Amino acid sequence: MGIRLLxxxxxxxxxxxxxxxxxxxxxxxxAVLSASDSQLVLKVGTESLTFRISKETALTLNGKTVAAKExxxxxxxxxxxxxxxxxxxxxxxxxxxxxxxxxSPGIVLSRSP
Numbered sequence: 546m547g548i549r550l551l552x553x554x555x556x557x558x559x560x561x562x563x564x565x566x567x568x569x570x571x572x573x574x575x576a577v578l579s580a581s582d583s584q585l586v587l588k589v590g591t592e593s594l595t596f597r598i599s600k601e602t603a604l605t606l607n608g609k610t611v612a613a614k615e616x617x618x619x620x621x622x623x624x625x626x627x628x629x630x631x632x633x634x635x636x637x638x639x640x641x642x643x644x645x646x647x648x649s650p651g652i653v654l655s656r657s658p
Contacts, residue, residue, distance in 0.1 A: 582613055
């Protein structure tokens, strides 16, 4: 009877483990202050928030997959992150956008001599 109970408990643990609540990601929006392969610093309102970047972090710039170091200061970013260690935040996804300048027709940006 004891072995059967132990087996049933182990089976339930295996079946239910995917259902254990994973931390829900929080979303943050702001301007990139700095970025490296391991972290992103984002200005959100008046605060500067630092996010860890892992191998699993999905990162895009204007819809294309990029490395974090390709982000530049003042790019806009939306970050989904979970708290790790109760304090640090790890980004699960970063969707950044960069404004591009499109000259208006008839405007000359530079002239060659």
